[in-house]
Amino acid sequence: MAEDPRPTEPDHERDAERDEDVVDKLPDDLDAAGYVGPYLFPNNNRRRVPGYLYLGIAAILVLVWLVVDDSIYVNGGLLLAAVLLAVFGAYSLISGWNLDVDEQDALVAATRAVGFPVGHASAQLGWRGLLSRPTWRILLYSADNPPARRGLVLVDGVDGKIVEHFVEDNPEDWSELET
Numbered sequence: 001m002a003e004d005p006r007p008t009e010p011d012h013e014r015d016a017e018r019d020e021d022v023v024d025k026l027p028d029d030l031d032a033a034g035y036v037g038p039y040l041f042p043n044n045n046r047r048r049v050p051g052y053l054y055l056g057i058a059a060i061l062v063l064v065w066l067v068v069d070d071s072i073y074v075n076g077g078l079l080l081a082a083v084l085l086a087v088f089g090a091y092s093l094i095s096g097w098n099l100d101v102d103e104q105d106a107l108v109a110a111t112r113a114v115g116f117p118v119g120h121a122s123a124q125l126g127w128r129g130l131l132s133r134p135t136w137r138i139l140l141y142s143a144d145n146p147p148a149r150r151g152l153v154l155v156d157g158v159d160g161k162i163v164e165h166f167v168e169d170n171p172e173d174w175s176e177l178e179t
Contacts, residue, residue: 044099044127044134044157051092058085095132099125101160106136110153113165119143125157135163141170 061082068074101109103123111118121140128135134157141147150170154163 044132045096047092047096047132051089051096054085054089054092058082058089061085097132097134097158099134099157101136101155101157103136105160106138106155106157109155109160109162110136110138110140110151110165113153113162114140114149114151114167116149116151116167117143119145119147128154128163133158146170146172 059082061078065074065078065082103125106123107118107121110121118140119142121138124137124139126135126137127133136155136157138153138155140151140153142149147170149167151165151167153165155161156163
């Protein structure tokens with residue numbers, strides 16, 4: 001008697017992993033621990049590339065609208081699409097600021113603003129305002145062990161000026177961790 005060639009259902013009892021055995025792991029291409037060399041943060045001015053594409057397509061649509069007469073395919077909708085693409089293209093060009101301040105420069109500016117020796121710090125790039133101006137958000141802790149003070153500083157990514165800063169005594173209780 002021949003075996004049944006159809007695949008059998010897996011034994012869920014045997015193949016199922018326990019929750020304790022599942023571990024989150026960062027993919028190798030995103031793991032910065034093994035990266036050697038300076039890291040270059042992508043420049044914000046890359047937003048200009050789609051802006052130029054939108055403007056080019058808008059110009060082609062206007063040209064087609066002007067050249068083609070009396071067609072069921074070319075009408076006012078094509079002109080409306082061209083205007084919308086031109087608006088998006090202009091916005092992409094305007095919001096494509098050049099990121100002249102890297103995270104190291106932002107950290108130096110933030111250290112000066114808080115007025116205490118910095119131990120641990122973290123930098124994140126965000127955008128502010130309608131024109132999406134790049135802004136570094138720097139979180140700093142004092143060099144004490146445990147940190148007695150902390151601060152949050154917003155540093156403009158275009159000219160390096162301090163946008164805002166906030167400093168306070170560290171409200172976290174570290175007494176349980178002291179040995």
